[in-house]
Amino acid sequence: xxxxxxxxxxxxxxxxxxxxxxxxxxxxxxxxxxxxxxxxxxxxxxxxxxxxxxxxxxxxxxxxxxxxxxxxxxxxxxxxxxxxxxxxxxxxxxxxxxxxxxxxxxxxxxxxxxxxxxxxxxxxxxxxxxxxxxxxxxxxxxxxxxxxxxxxxxxxxxxxxxxxxxxxxxxxxxxxxxxxxxxxxxxxxxxxxxxxxxxxxxxxxxxxxxxxxxxxxxxxxxxxxxxxxxxxxxxxxxxxxxxxxxxxxxxxxxxxxxxxxxxxxxxxxxxxxxxxxxxxxxxxxxxxxxxxxxxxxxxxxxxxxxxxxxxxxxxxxxxxxxxxxxxxxxxxxxxxxxxxxxxxxxxxxxxxxxxxxxxxxxxxxxxxxxxxxxxxxxxxxxxxxxxxxxxxxxxxxxxxxxxxxxxxxxxxxxxxxxxxxxxxxxxxxxxxxxxxxxxxxxxxxxxxxxxxxxxxxxxxxxxxxxxxxxxxxxxxxxxxxxxxxxxxxxxxxxxxxxxxxxxxxxxxxxxxxxxxxxxxxxxxxxxxxxxxxxxxxxxxxxxxxxxxxxxxxxxxxxxxxxxxxxxxxxxxxxxxxxxxxxxxxxxxxxxxxxxxxxxxxxxxxxxx
Amino acid sequence: xxxxxxxxxxxxxxxxxxxxxxxxxxxxxxxxxxxxxxxxxxxxxxxxxxxxxxxxxxxxxxxxxxxxxxxxxxxxxxxxxxxxxxxxxxxxxxxxxxxxxxxxxxxxxxxxxxxxxxxxxxxxxxxxxxxxxxxxxxxxxxxxxxxxxxxxxxxxxxxxxxxxxxxxxxxxxxxxxxxxxxxxxxxxxxxxxxxxxxxxxxxxxxxxxxxxxxxxxxxxxxxxxxxxxxxxxxxxxxxxxxxxxxxxxxxxxxxxxxxxxxxxxxxxxxxxxxxxxxxxxxxxxxxxxxxxxxxxxxxxxxxxxxxxxxxxxxxxxxxxxxxxxxxxxxxxxxxxxxxxxxxxxxxxxxxxxxxxxxxxxxxxxx
Numbered sequence: 001x002x003x004x005x006x007x008x009x010x011x012x013x014x015x016x017x018x019x020x021x022x023x024x025x026x027x028x029x030x031x032x033x034x035x036x037x038x039x040x041x042x043x044x045x046x047x048x049x050x051x052x053x054x055x056x057x058x059x060x061x062x063x064x065x066x067x068x069x070x071x072x073x074x075x076x077x078x079x080x081x082x083x084x085x086x087x088x089x090x091x092x093x094x095x096x097x098x099x100x101x102x103x104x105x106x107x108x109x110x111x112x113x114x115x116x117x118x119x120x121x122x123x124x125x126x127x128x129x130x131x132x133x134x135x136x137x138x139x140x141x142x143x144x145x146x147x148x149x150x151x152x153x154x155x156x157x158x159x160x161x162x163x164x165x166x167x168x169x170x171x172x173x174x175x176x177x178x179x180x181x182x183x184x185x186x187x188x189x190x191x192x193x194x195x196x197x198x199x200x201x202x203x204x205x206x207x208x209x210x211x212x213x214x215x216x217x218x219x220x221x222x223x224x225x226x227x228x229x230x231x232x233x234x235x236x237x238x239x240x241x242x243x244x245x246x247x248x249x250x251x252x253x254x255x256x257x258x259x260x261x262x263x264x265x266x267x268x269x270x271x272x273x274x275x276x277x278x279x280x281x282x283x284x285x286x287x288x289x290x291x292x293x294x295x296x297x298x299x300x301x302x303x304x305x306x307x308x309x310x311x312x313x314x315x316x317x318x319x320x321x322x323x324x325x326x327x328x329x330x331x332x333x334x335x336x337x338x339x340x341x342x343x344x345x346x347x348x349x350x351x352x353x354x355x356x357x358x359x360x361x362x363x364x365x366x367x368x369x370x371x372x373x374x375x376x377x378x379x380x381x382x383x384x385x386x387x388x389x390x391x392x393x394x395x396x397x398x399x400x401x402x403x404x405x406x407x408x409x410x411x412x413x414x415x416x417x418x419x420x421x422x423x424x425x426x427x428x429x430x431x432x433x434x435x436x437x438x439x440x441x442x443x444x445x446x447x448x449x450x451x452x453x454x455x456x457x458x459x460x461x462x463x464x465x466x467x468x469x470x471x472x473x474x475x476x477x478x479x480x481x482x483x484x485x486x487x488x489x490x491x492x493x494x495x496x497x498x499x500x501x502x503x504x505x506x507x508x509x510x511x512x513x514x515x516x517x518x519x520x521x522x523x524x525x526x527x528x529x530x531x532x533x534x535x536x537x538x539x540x541x542x543x544x545x546x547x548x549x550x551x552x553x554x555x556x557x558x559x560x561x562x563x564x565x566x567x568x569x570x571x572x573x574x575x576x577x578x579x580x581x582x583x584x585x586x587x588x589x590x591x592x593x594x595x596x597x598x599x600x601x602x603x604x605x606x607x608x
Numbered sequence: 609x610x611x612x613x614x615x616x617x618x619x620x621x622x623x624x625x626x627x628x629x630x631x632x633x634x635x636x637x638x639x640x641x642x643x644x645x646x647x648x649x650x651x652x653x654x655x656x657x658x659x660x661x662x663x664x665x666x667x668x669x670x671x672x673x674x675x676x677x678x679x680x681x682x683x684x685x686x687x688x689x690x691x692x693x694x695x696x697x698x699x700x701x702x703x704x705x706x707x708x709x710x711x712x713x714x715x716x717x718x719x720x721x722x723x724x725x726x727x728x729x730x731x732x733x734x735x736x737x738x739x740x741x742x743x744x745x746x747x748x749x750x751x752x753x754x755x756x757x758x759x760x761x762x763x764x765x766x767x768x769x770x771x772x773x774x775x776x777x778x779x780x781x782x783x784x785x786x787x788x789x790x791x792x793x794x795x796x797x798x799x800x801x802x803x804x805x806x807x808x809x810x811x812x813x814x815x816x817x818x819x820x821x822x823x824x825x826x827x828x829x830x831x832x833x834x835x836x837x838x839x840x841x842x843x844x845x846x847x848x849x850x851x852x853x854x855x856x857x858x859x860x861x862x863x864x865x866x867x868x869x870x871x872x873x874x875x876x877x878x879x880x881x882x883x884x885x886x887x888x889x890x891x892x893x894x895x896x897x898x899x900x901x902x903x904x905x906x907x908x909x910x911x912x913x914x915x916x917x918x919x920x921x922x923x924x925x926x927x928x929x930x931x932x933x934x935x936x937x938x939x940x941x942x943x944x945x946x947x948x949x950x951x952x953x954x955x956x957x958x959x960x961x962x963x964x965x966x967x968x969x970x971x972x973x974x
Contacts (some may be wrong), residue, residue, distance in 0.1 A: 194662045194696035197682035200712035200760065207709075213699050343680040346664050 022439070029445060030427035032489060035426055040452055040486050043463035048273070050466070051266035054140055063267035065429070073251065077271065081249040081262035083237070084230035087169040091226045093123045094170065094218055094362055095177035099218070100211075100420035101359045102178070103192075105455060113114035113359075114182075115598065116367040122594045123370055124547045126567050127583040129239050131369040132168050133159065134376050134384055134573055136240070141372055141386040164240035173230060177222040182219025203351055204328030207558070208321045224283050225454075228276050234551065239571060248272050248381065249458040254552065256462055269459045359539035370587055377580035384575055395581040405582065412546050412563035415477055419484040419545035420538045426485070427541075428534070435500035446493075453490045460486060465554035475559030483555055499533030522594040530583030532600035539597035543590060611674040613796040614659065614764055615719050619668035621654055622631050628654040630820045636764070636798065641790050643799045643807040646817030647843070652800045655817070656766050659798065673763040677913055683712070689759035690767040696741035702728075702752050705739040727755040731788070741834065747778045753784070758795060771806065783809055797897065804844050805900050808832070816840055833893070834877075835886045838967050840861040841891040848897065849887045850890045854882045854966075862966060866891060868934035872908050874964045882966060889967045895940035896963035899926060906958025912936055914953045924949075 054060045067073050102110050118130065135141045136158035143155040154489065158164055188211065196206035234249035248268060255265040335350060372386070377395055379388035399405045434446055452460060464483050465474070473479035509527070511521045527534070549564040554567050564585070569577055614964060617632040620832035621627075630652040636642050645650035659670055661682035670678045677685050688709075696705050705725045715723070728734045731751040741749055748845040750770060757765055770786075771779045787810050790797055801807055801935045807814050808828045816831060816839075824831060835841040838849065852866035857876060864872045872890055900906060912928035924942045926949065929935060938957050949955060 151675060187693060187695065189698075191691050191693060192697060194660075195689065195691055196684065196697075196708070198660055198662070198685075198687060198689040198766075199709035199756065200683045201708070202681075202683055202712075210697055210699075214697075337782060343676045343684075344669075346679050347681065599743040 025435075025437070026439065028433035032430040032449060032493075033427045034488070035157070036449065037484065039464070039467075039482050040460065043467040044455070044459060046263070047266045047459070047463040047466055048270050049266075050263045051270050051493050063264050064270075066264065067267050067271065073268070073271075076248050076251050077275070079244075079246060080231055080272075082273070083165060083169060083233075083245065083247060084227050085175055086166060087230045090166070090170045091174045091177040092181075092223055092367075095174050095181060095222065096219065097187055097216075097355060097358050098174075098178045098362050098586070099181035100215075101410040102182055103188070104190070111602070113150045113363070115595075116363045117175050117178050118594060119591060120171070120366045120600060121179065121259075121369065122547075123541055123590055124583070124586055125172055126547075126549065126564055126571070127373060127586055128171060128370055129235055129581055130166055130575065130583050131354040131371075131373050132164065132171065133238060134372045134386060135369055136164055136167065136384075136581070137384065144386045148460040156209050159240060160242045162241070162245060165237050165245045168240040169230060169233060170367065172233075172236060172365065175228065180222035180225055184221065185215050187342040188214045202325075202329045204330075204332055205325035207326035208328065209278065212321060212324075213317065220283065220286075224279065227279060227399045228454055228456075231276060232458050235568075239575075250458065251531060252458050252462060253553070256465065262462075264468055265462055271457075272456050273459060275499060276454070277517070278430045280454075295376070296420060317603060320505055337394065351480065369570070373580050373583045376577060377584040379577050379580075384577060384580065388577075392407045393576040395523070398578045399581055399585075402458050404446060404561060405578075408561045408563045408566040411477065411480075411560060415480045415547040416485065416542045418477075421486055422481060422485045422539055422543040423492045423541040424534070425487040427489050427537070428496055431493045431496035432500065438507065449493050450490045452486050461554050462572055464551060468555060473553060475557045477560060479555045480552060480560065480562065481545075483551040484548055485541075487548060487551070488541035488544040491544055493538045495537035495540055495601075496530075496533060499530050499536075503530060531601040536597040536601040538592055539600070543593055543597075547590070599601075610637065612636055612671075613640070614674055614798065615669075615671035616655075616659070617669040617671075619655065619658060621651075621658060621663065621749060622666055627820045627845050632822050634822070634825070636796060639794045641787075641797045641799065641810060641812045641813040643801060643814045644817055645739075645801060645804060645807040645814050645843075645874065646823075646966050647802060648725060648817075649721050649960055650817040651820040652802075653768060653818075656768055656798065659764070660687055662689075662768055668913065670831050670967045684883055686763045686764035688760070688765045690753050690757050690765065690770045690824045692769045694741075694753040694770075695755070696749060698741055701738050702733075702744070705741065705752060706756045709756065723759055727759045730758075730792075731755045731785075731934045746774050747782060750774065750803070750872050751785070754789065758789065758793060764798055765853065767797065769801055770799075771801075771803075779806075786810065787853055797883060808844075814941050816843065818843070825889060829832055833965070835891065835965060835967065838889055838891075838969070841889075841965065841967060846894050846937060848892045849967075850892075850895065850934060852888055852890045852966075854884055854886045854888060861961065864888070864966070867932045868910060868930050868936075870910075872964065874908075874966060876933055877966070880966070882968075883942075891965045891967055892959050892963055894925070894937045895923075895941075896941040897936065897957050897959045899938060899940045899949065901957045905956070907961040908964070909956055909958045910936065911954065911956050914949060914951055914955060916951060917949055926955075926957075928955070 039055055051063045052059055052061070067413070082265070102113055102117075105113070133140070138155040138157075138159070140159070142158060143152075146152045147155065158167075192210050192214070193206050196210045199207065231247075232249050234253060236244045237247045238250055248271070252265050252268050252272070255261045255268065332351070365496055375390065376386070376388045378391050378393070379385070379395070380392040381389050383583075430449065434442060434449075439445075461483070464479070468474045468476075468479050473482070503526070507525055508521050511525045512518070516524065547564060548562070549568055552562040552565040553568065556562055561569070563582070567579060567582060570576065612635045614634070614636040616632055619629060619632045621629045627745045630654055632651070634642075634655075644655060646652045654663060657791075658665045659672075661677070665678060668678070669676060672685055672687065685846060697708065701710065703724055706727060707720050710720045724737070725734070728737060731754055733748060733751055733755070736744060736748065736752075741752065744752065753770070767786075771782055774782060783806060786797075789795070790810075799810065811828060813825060813827055814831050816824045818839050824836050826834070831840060832844055835844065835960040841847045841849065843910055850866050850872070852864040852872060853870075855863045855865050857863075860876050862874050862876050862882070864874070866872055869873055874890070898906070900909065910930055914926055914928045916925075916927040918925045918927075919942060923939050926938045926940065927935065928938075937959060943949065
């Protein structure tokens with residue numbers, strides 16, 4: 001009986017229901033892989049090879065000899081490492097309390113507070129940098145306040161030096177640090193700290209011995225991301241620093257724009273890339289790349305899996321953690337003695353209050369500065385000063401009168417929209433595939449798709465410039481869209497994968513068992529349920545393009561100027577109130593888009 | 609007089625308009641195993657968390673081992689908590705997890721090694737010390753959580769649904785394991801569960817909770833046979849509940865009238881009195897109701913038509929409908945195949961005077 005039945009089934013279904021071969025099953029990730037190979041891997045490899053080959057095809061080390069012969073470039077590299085290092089340290093130290101509070105507070109509070117991290121995260125770097133010019137300038141808000149209070153009678157130099165660069169960089173990078181650490185901290189079991197306290201640990205011991213070690217993967221990942229991203233910065237040092245704070249990316253721009261020396265630019269790009277890779281390598285040796293994914297939060301590898309280096313770190317770590325625990329508890333005991341703690345009345349939550357105060361100040365530092373742009377845009381004067389002489393709309397009028405602004409805004413909107421469409425078309429299938437299917441090279445594929453996030457943008461930008469110059473895409477919208485899509489794809493894939501992670505796939509199975517074909521399941525069940533998440537991904541892609549400067553700087557070539565490019569050109573000449581007016585418009589626009597995306601994502605989370 | 613290990617006085621907690629616990633009173637002598645039993649949202653976990661110091665009460669007092677501890681921080685309370693998901697520290701080995709409370713108490717390294725070894729023996733997991741918690745099975749993690757909790761000999765061990773995450777077989781095994789540890793070590797245990805079987809098997813006394821208040825405290829037998837409220841009668845085991853009106857109390861007997869079974873005569877509970885004409889419920893456990901053969905009699909007799917007879921091995925469960933529509937269930941020994949009682953049979957059920965409990969109908973509390 002059984003045999004006969006199975007035999008029949010086989011006879012009927014043999015042709016139709018054969019498992020599909022793996023290469024056919026993988027179709028959803030082919031477009032994204034092809035796209036990235038053509039517009040990311042190929043141009044970058046070519047740029048880098050330019051630095052080691054002569055035009056005739058022979059090998060040459062000339063460019064590298066020149067690079068290392070001149071003390072200028074090594075000094076720039078040292079500057080870059082120093083600035084990136086300090087930025088990383090300050091971002092971690094400042095970001096940790098924010099992430100900790102967000103991870104340990106109630107959900108409602110967390111959702112309200114996290115907006116104040118997300119807003120600066122998505123606000124244009126340019127806008128935020130201008131805001132610091134308003135705040136830190138000789139006639140800026142801070143110097144104004146200091147002088148009005150009689151603390152100084154001369155303005156202090158806060159701008160066009162290391163201070164300005166550090167403030168700008170830390171401000172730019174801290175949201176990334178907070179969000180990265182938060183993703184790890186949110187996975188730490190909330191019962192562990194109460195458990196430690198019932199076992200006899202004071203707050204300090206519980207935090208340093210239990211919570212802190214568990215949050216370390218997040219700290220390390222945040223440190224890595226901030227450091228790597230900082231290496232490629234140029235807006236902040238160019239606008240807030242002096243030539244003494246020149247960073248490596250600025251030198252690459254200079255070589256391409258002023259010298260048209262691609263091979264040498266390639267050599268410097270290689271130096272930047274090599275630096276990044278060395279950092280990655282060290283990170284992997286010390287902590288393991290898997291910690292980057294944030295999933296490995298339930299602890300470091302077992303003692304036996306750790307290398308000798310790791311074991312040494314662990315030993316030092318244990319001692320450090322115990323000492324920190326003792327120290328903080330010592331302070332807590334002194335504080336309790338001073339305040340008087342008794343078993344018959346509720347204690348004051350002094351530690352928590354102090355944490356809240358610190359986080360409040362940090363959030364003001366993060367979200368506050370941008371708003372100083374707004375009043376300045378209504379000034380009657382022709383320069384930026386604080387407080388501005390109000391009230392005039394002439395700078396908004398100047399935007400309309402100027403021949404460049406309106407076309408630039410239009411182009412940015414169009415390019416942003418089309419970039420988002422393209423990124424969704426290529427990224428969404430890949431995200432579905434990666435979130436749901438198992439296949440051997442899943443981690444590698446994901447790492448590859450996310451790599452444009454990690455590689456310094458300037459390298460991609462110069463590489464694309466070199467490629468486009470030969471295929472005639474310079475100064476075209478299409479060139480911009482392609483370039484921006486490379487950068488937007490990681491965001492699209494991450495966002496959609498995150499939404500799918502929370503999606504109950506049994507709903508799809510149920511629909512299929514009720515007779516729906518895969519396309520119908522997708523159309524009637526999956527997409528309606530994750531619609532908000534898809535919209536959020538679209539908006540993130542849009543904002544990525546809309547705010548993008550590095551690629552636009554090269555690819556638009558003055559012909560097809562985007563809004564950030566126009567702002568940059570203007571800022572290089574003179575920081576005028578027109579910029580404040582444009583920034584205000586941009587700030588309002590991005591805020592609306594982000595709030596919409598955030599709202600959509602939350603609705604998606606609530607529905608699935 | 610011996611100081612109770614735990615004393616709770618008028619402990620109260622509200623979350624905005626929601627009352628999580630309305631004025632609880634409780635005392636536990638040393639060595640007792642007391643279970644907080646109740647449906648979810650009955651306030652049992654809130655009470656436990658306040659005893660642990662992880663939730664601050666609005667008012668009332670908590671005394672642990674004769675010391676006032678209402679607002680003392682958890683680390684100064686001398687309590688141990690076994691959490692529902694165990695809360696083992698994932699980055700520390702089993703040994704370090706168990707050593708943690710000893711380190712917090714500044715114990716010497718040699719003593720720590722000895723004590724950790726001792727409790728690992730006790731939970732029969734001496735060989736897993738160097739593993740990380742996630743390398744252990746659920747049942748092993750559970751034992752380690754227990755070991756970590758008893759290693760420093762706290763005054764009270766609090767357990768918050770510790771078996772919730774285990775499958776049935778393992779749960780039964782761990783129930784006995786916990787009971788064994790309790791007996792061997794003489795520890796005082798406050799246990800939270802919503803599983804009545806767990807509560808019955810393990811507890812010296814059960815504290816039944818419902819709607820943010822303590823419904824009844826007593827031994828499992830007291831709760832089962834002498835419930836004081838309809839909720840208590842209904843929550844533990846199966847029960848028959850009849851509407852009735854008190855007719856008279858005479859000597860050791862109460863006489864009631866009911867639509868379901870005419871006159872009901874029950875033994876009088878010396879601690880309770882009812883006024884004539886008061887509407888009450890009469891609770892009778894199915895196993896005290898027996899099927900009456902012809903000629904047999906009982907203190908109380910009702911007649912009904914069998915709607916279902918389910919053979920459960922040695923006993924058979926009978927479900928029947930009385931003349932007025934009231935449902936009754938009886939659990940009686942299974943009869944031989946020669947005289948089966950089948951669906952539709954008209955039979956008489958009876959129970960003795962001592963087999964029923966009178967319960968007040970009026971709303972509890974406010």
